Amino acid sequence: MNTIYLDNAATSFPKPDAVADAMVRYLREVGAPLNRSVYQNAQEAELVTLSLREGLKRFFHFPEKATHVILTPGNTYGLNFLIKGLLHPGDHVIVSAMEHNAVMRPLLQLSQVSFDRLPADSDGFVDPGDIRKLVRQNTKLILMAHGSNVCGSVQNASAIGSIAAQYGIPFALDGAQTAGHFPLDFEGLQLSALSVPGHKGLLGPSGIGALLMTEELAQRLTPLVAGGTGSASDSELLPAYLPDRFESGTLNLPGIYGWEAAMGFVYARGVDALRAHEIQLTGRFIEGLRDIQSVRLCGPTSLENRVGVLSLDFLRQDNAAVAYELEQRFGILTRCGLHCAPAAHRSLGTFPKGTVRFSLGYANTEADVDAALAAIRALA
Numbered sequence: 001m002n003t004i005y006l007d008n009a010a011t012s013f014p015k016p017d018a019v020a021d022a023m024v025r026y027l028r029e030v031g032a033p034l035n036r037s038v039y040q041n042a043q044e045a046e047l048v049t050l051s052l053r054e055g056l057k058r059f060f061h062f063p064e065k066a067t068h069v070i071l072t073p074g075n076t077y078g079l080n081f082l083i084k085g086l087l088h089p090g091d092h093v094i095v096s097a098m099e100h101n102a103v104m105r106p107l108l109q110l111s112q113v114s115f116d117r118l119p120a121d122s123d124g125f126v127d128p129g130d131i132r133k134l135v136r137q138n139t140k141l142i143l144m145a146h147g148s149n150v151c152g153s154v155q156n157a158s159a160i161g162s163i164a165a166q167y168g169i170p171f172a173l174d175g176a177q178t179a180g181h182f183p184l185d186f187e188g189l190q191l192s193a194l195s196v197p198g199h200k201g202l203l204g205p206s207g208i209g210a211l212l213m214t215e216e217l218a219q220r221l222t223p224l225v226a227g228g229t230g231s232a233s234d235s236e237l238l239p240a241y242l243p244d245r246f247e248s249g250t251l252n253l254p255g256i257y258g259w260e261a262a263m264g265f266v267y268a269r270g271v272d273a274l275r276a277h278e279i280q281l282t283g284r285f286i287e288g289l290r291d292i293q294s295v296r297l298c299g300p301t302s303l304e305n306r307v308g309v310l311s312l313d314f315l316r317q318d319n320a321a322v323a324y325e326l327e328q329r330f331g332i333l334t335r336c337g338l339h340c341a342p343a344a345h346r347s348l349g350t351f352p353k354g355t356v357r358f359s360l361g362y363a364n365t366e367a368d369v370d371a372a373l374a375a376i377r378a379l380a
């Protein structure tokens, strides 16, 4: 039985061929460190890394230099670097009621930092105006998921950025579900920081991500990891300059090669075309659900402010059993449960049962959507 991959919100698949090719080429033919040695292959690794930083800078309309594109071991690490590096005892943070545990768990580890959640409606949207009710004198950060990994709702980041700017509070986005899926303009949204994974909509490998931040924020951020940077080796202190200050240790070079190749693909397609394809499939999916009773789509039915993450609640069944049947009988790969975001399910009214999540990617087709709909119909 052929399988149909509808778990792109977890990690994108398949990757463009160029990704594996670049990673294999690094491992077989390049094999040099970064920022340490100066022979030819090492210089090549240097250039590929710079090209990745430059590609991310261009893609996200990032106004700072490419030095401020910090490569991380993944989005969760980028969010931890931001939360734990910026906040101090007594500080206050505003998040949304749709957050992933990659935000909530590090925040809850900081027992002396308080937070408020912007409430979300039953479609997973916050009202940016509510920020005004939550801002305090000690609010040091407004941080939220741009797109929900549970229901696909995309927050009005532009309105949130304007309000944050009025109060002079840094605004940061977790771009896990929108990077590569939805236009994300760092400067236009008045962001201070953006954390993204390499392995989702940006089509790279796992184990790598990026934290983009303004110089102003970088000045206030304590590096959580210290060690060798290959630079300023006469000193036992971390260099003051970026990216070295936040990139101790040998970076994930196979990941850098793979992600750089992936960014070439994503950039050539363009986020608008990627989004148009995904939204066309999302519309077809939602339309096809209309006549299926006993299945509830949790989240927005309009296509405007959403990505192709669709959560279904099978009202008369156990959702985990449905996901199992989808794979066993139809070869359809989804994810069930709470998707590391219990608060989002509380907002959507699906806690603790959870949902079956179907998430679309650039490689999915109308035939994939039709097959999923036929399977849902058969199971419901």
Ligand SMILES: Cc1ncc(COP(=O)(O)O)c(C=O)c1O
Residues within 6 Å of the ligand: 009, 010, 074, 075, 076, 077, 100, 102, 103, 145, 147, 148, 149, 174, 176, 177, 197
């Ligand atoms: C909204 C959101 N934030 C954070 C993360 C964590 O990203 P990663 O697992 O790539 O570190 C995810 C992953 O699913 C996510 O969907």
